Amino acid sequence: MKVKKAVIPAAGWGTRMLPATKSVPKELLYLAGKPVLQYIIEEAVASGIEDILIITNRGKSAIDDYFDYYPELEGKLAASGKAEELAAVRNPADLANFYFIRQKEAKGLGHAVGKAKGFVGNEPFAVLLGDDIMQAEKPVLRQLIDAAEKYKASALGVQQVADDALSRYSSVKVEPLEPRIFKATDMVEKPKKGEAFSNYAILGRYVLTPDIFDIIDHLEPGYGGEIQLTDALQKLCRQTPMVAVDFEGRRYDTGNPIGFLEATLEFSAQDAETGPWLQAYMQQKANQK
Numbered sequence: 591m592k593v594k595k596a597v598i599p600a601a602g603w604g605t606r607m608l609p610a611t612k613s614v615p616k617e618l619l620y621l622a623g624k625p626v627l628q629y630i631i632e633e634a635v636a637s638g639i640e641d642i643l644i645i646t647n648r649g650k651s652a653i654d655d656y657f658d659y660y661p662e663l664e665g666k667l668a669a670s671g672k673a674e675e676l677a678a679v680r681n682p683a684d685l686a687n688f689y690f691i692r693q694k695e696a697k698g699l700g701h702a703v704g705k706a707k708g709f710v711g712n713e714p715f716a717v718l719l720g721d722d723i724m725q726a727e728k729p730v731l732r733q734l735i736d737a738a739e740k741y742k743a744s745a746l747g748v749q750q751v752a753d754d755a756l757s758r759y760s761s762v763k764v765e766p767l768e769p770r771i772f773k774a775t776d777m778v779e780k781p782k783k784g785e786a787f788s789n790y791a792i793l794g795r796y797v798l799t800p801d802i803f804d805i806i807d808h809l810e811p812g813y814g815g816e817i818q819l820t821d822a823l824q825k826l827c828r829q830t831p832m833v834a835v836d837f838e839g840r841r842y843d844t845g846n847p848i849g850f851l852e853a854t855l856e857f858s859a860q861d862a863e864t865g866p867w868l869q870a871y872m873q874q875k876a877n878q879k
């Protein structure tokens with residue numbers, strides 16, 4: 591089971607990041623040196639992915655442009671000897687083979703993934719959410735692919751979250767298989783108090799088989815009136831093997847202001863250029879108190 595294709599849903603409204611996301615896709619917001627989406631694509635490529643389908647919508651054509659060449663700008667940078675900037679501008683387009691499709695109505699994450707049916711064909715594929723950045727020694731998607739290959743199963747990236755945060759995620763019913771890997775047997779989207787199966791929540795990374803498409807095609811709207819990917823996964827795990835991988839690494843939800851700020855501070859602190867400045871600035875602020 592080789593996983594070479596990835597799907598990145600990036601067609602949501604980004605309402606938590608308005609007004610910026612009125613005209614700039616949240617996936618392209620600048621975060622400590624590069625757009626959010628570039629971190630996610632770099633993780634996919636480092637995990638062995640070669641073909642990437644990005645699900646966009648009519649307000650997000652800037653995403654297509656970002657992963658393309660820009661001859662006029664590149665010519666100008668070359669003529670003025672700005673080699674570093676030139677490489678940075680050209681590099682995103684060369685990271686993978688990019689494909690784009692539009693989700694004409696934002697009917698939910700499950701609906702968005704359903705748009706990938708033609709692209710995926712008959713192979714297992716990865717899904718990476720367009721606003722979740724992972725930082726890990728071994729790429730998180732690679733951790734999932736390894737588990738999916740070992741167990742010949744679909745795989746969900748999970749981590750434990752606090753009781754009071756569970757209602758924002760999907761809670762998974764798990765049975766241990768080995769350290770950090772579980773059999774997933776059920777799940778519930780945004781559980782109310784008492785409805786959660788466990789504190790293991792699905793966090794932005796999946797390896798799926800094409801069986802999911804038929805399920806999505808027949809799915810009724812769920813939580814919030816949207817076609818929910820979790821509802822499709824619940825059906826999938828009853829039909830075919832599925833594992834939950836308690837991945838090693840840290841996840842940043844850049845789709846909300848605090849998560850975005852957290853990632854900005856963390857990555858800026860780790861950067862050789864901005865790190866020392868940020869540390870001095872924080873120290874100065876602390877001394878003022």
Ligand code: UTP
Nearest residue numbers: 599600601602603604605606696697698702720
């Ligand atoms: P989110 O719920 O985080 O994104 O979906 P959103 O809908 O843009 O967020 P808010 O609540 O309005 O702020 C997770 C991922 O699924 C994509 C989003 O772009 C994001 O990457 N998505 C969501 C779609 O592609 N289509 C949809 O209909 C919904």
